[in-house]
Amino acid sequence: MANIVRKTGGNLTCCVFLLVSCCAGLLAAQAADNRTVAAPSFAQDIAPLFSGKCVQCHGETAMSDFDLRTSATFAKGGKHGPVVVAGSPDTSSLFRHLTGQAAPRMPMGGRLTDQEIALVRAWIASGAKWDPAVTALNAPPPAVKKFTDAQRHYWAFQPVAKPVVPAATNPWVKTPIDAFVLAALEAKNVKPNPPADRVTLIRRATMDLTGLPPSPEEVQAFVADRSPGAFAKIVDRLLASPAYGERWGRHWLDLARYADSNGFKSDETRPNIWRYRDYVIQAFNQDKPYDRFIREQIAGDELYPNDLNAHIATGFLRQYTEETNQPVLELRRQEILNDEADTTAAVFMGLTYGCAKCHDHKFDPILQADYYRLQAFFANIRQDDNFVLLQGDQLAGYQKQLAEWNEKTKAIRDQMNALVAPLGKEKADYYSIRFSTGTKAALNAPPDQRTPLESVLAFMAKPQITYKDGVLAKELKGPDKERFAALAAELKKDDAEKPQPPIAQTVIDNSAEAPKSFVLAGNSWDAPKQEVQPGFLSILDPADPKIAPLPALHSTGRRSVLASWLADPKNPLTARVMVNRIWHYHFGIGIVPSTSDFGLMG
Secondary structure, three states: OHHHHHHOOOOHHHHHHHHHHHHHHHHHHHHHHHHOOOOOOHHHHHHHHHHHHOOOOOOOOOHHHOOOOOHHHHHOEEOOEEOOOOOOHHHOHHHHHHHOOOOOOOOOOOOOOHHHHHHHHHHHHOOOOOOOOOOHHHOOOOOOOOOOHHHHOOHHHOOOOOOOOOOOOOOOOOOHHHHHHHHHHHHOOOOOOOOOOHHHHHHHHHHHHHOOOOOHHHHHHHHHOOOOOHHHHHHHHHHHOHHHHHHHHHHHHHHOOOOOEOOOOOOOEOOOOHHHHHHHHHHHHOOOOHHHHHHHHHHHHHHOOOOHHHHHHHHHHHOOOOOOOOOOHHHHHHHHHHHHHHHHHHHHHOOOHHHHOOOOOOOOOOOHHHHHHHHHOOOOEEEEEEEEOOOHHHHHHHHHHHHHHHHHHHHHHHHHHHHHHHHHHHHHHHHHOOOOHHHHHHHHOOHHHOOHHHHHHHHHHHHHHOOOHHHHHHHOOHHHHHHHHHHHHHHHOOHHHOOOOOEEEEEEEOOOOOOOEEEEHHHOOOOEEEEEOOOOOOOOOOOOOOOOOEHHHOEOOHHHHHHHHHHOOOOOOHHHHHHHHHHHHHHOOOOOOOOOOOOOOO
């Protein structure tokens, strides 16, 4: 003890800490030595252990650049030392992670038993002999995942049911919710607060529902109004206020990751995405039913093709961060699909689906296959940033006017394009070199011969190698520059005749046939494993849904099925999640504080 004191400069707190640490270390070492067994069998003891507990992450996906199926990676070193040092468990990074001496403790979401740790220690201490003939580490995972009883009975997955309201005679109870609150208070011998005074009450209600303070006149009127329905009238007035939708719509816009720009690198603006913002505000002000609100945002174009607002609502799926100059379009597409799946799961289901990108979820019963089954619902979508918000006679009138303008100005526009076309081809050829092999193949294939995936990739790639004539004209010189300017001036005379319809930024299906979807190793677009079809959370609904294509809409119909499942009253998650959000925004903390995570770690 005296030696420890001298080394710590006499600090008593440090002394106690070091003493406890030393004792704990000695006890742990002694316990490990007591459990040591002689030379475990690699084939019978170690390989099955690694296969069952480790290879899911440190196998084909090789997380942290470590593939446990081969001894070749054991010599690698990291910040915690070599992975395995034969004969020395305590200096082996593998053993240190298994025992928690190095963070994070492995395996993630759990730990090995003391007996299993002792086996690994003994194996390393005896020389860490590896038998390459053992095939257990390469065995495929079980075909059917078996969920535990605890997982199946987890509260969030149970059907929503009306509970028995506690009996209450206290006049403080005005609603069934009050009865539950009072019962919890009385169980802890806590009395409820007295009613708020009228000035405080109107201020709370007004701030809560509109985000604005009440005016002095509104306060005075409420204080003077002693009628039994005075407060109800205040609430009704606030709910009818346009400020209500603006206040509560902002909460939803945060969930929908609303932004007026692409949010990456050059961060280009989205000039018409504001229509989705206004749609959300209007939905709250109109008290749109929540099931309809869900359906419109996931599949408004499929379910309500004649409702222009429903098309605008699909802007929910258009809010992804976008790297518009990404040359590997397969990667860009995968990042968008990740965003769609992660957001949809978190917002509507309160589940962290994204944790299952690379392996089965470590804490919640979400399979890796479930993640890509959810993504498959979105596999065919693409943006439509020029959706014309007209229909019927108005749409026909616009199309007629546009056709007339095109015909009238065709000769001038053709001459202008001829002047800059060589520049456009030169730039397109130069920048096309950057594209991935798959993207190049998609662009080079005749449009009617492209696969569904190639069709999506080509659509995404074309804006990168397509240039407006006016932009290219800046590189013209001499007579060509003068000629282009003269033609542009001539074209400008007809600007007034060119129709300018209202435009929305939405999403649509690219065609009636979707690209194939696969489980991806490590969420890498170029490491596909088994093919999957659209599907729901296996623990709730493992069967493949029935999906009927919508050829008249050039749509797969996939998103309609997902929207209907999310909005189904039998879905145990959707209503719970939204009710909890409403509680959270009214009272400052939800019944479940982690409003987008109803899982075990929430």
